[in-house]
Amino acid sequence: MTKRERLYPKQDAVEGMKRARRQEKLDEKDLLILRELELDSSRNLRELSEALDMPRTTIQDRINKLKRMGVIKRFTIKVDRAKLGKGVLAFVLVSFMPGSEISQKALAHEIAMLENVEEAHLISGEWDILLKVRGSSMKEIGEL
The missing domain is CATH 1.10.10 (Arc Repressor Mutant, subunit A)
Structure with missing residues (x-):
């Protein structure tokens, strides 16, 4: 992917x-x-x-x-994350500090590569990045 x-x-x-x-x-x-x-x-x-x-x-x-x-790009599977020990799903809002050495888009790309992060989306408004994350518990997600 x-x-x-x-x-x-x-x-x-x-x-x-x-x-x-x-x-x-x-x-x-x-x-x-x-x-x-x-x-x-x-x-x-x-x-x-x-x-x-x-x-x-x-x-x-x-x-x-x-x-x-191009309507069908590929055939895929749906994994039961709970059976893999990653049954807790959470959405996390991230704020970006303007003036950083890294761009907002580059930061989102880096965050998307973290193990428990499934998706990272740039958004507008009070928050800058929306993450879809999974873990075995809220504690594990909180440590992200």
């Missing part, structure tokens, strides 16, 4: 979908297939065909189209 994907995981996906909609129209069947794949991307064509009441060839053709358009 690249630093950009780690910092802005949803942004790239949203941009890809917007671009795809402009280039080639997505219809209701495409959206249904996407919804089913988001729920469980490990399902095979037969299972998707039964769930959506569509021929397997139609589903395969549309998945290929969605990949080609």
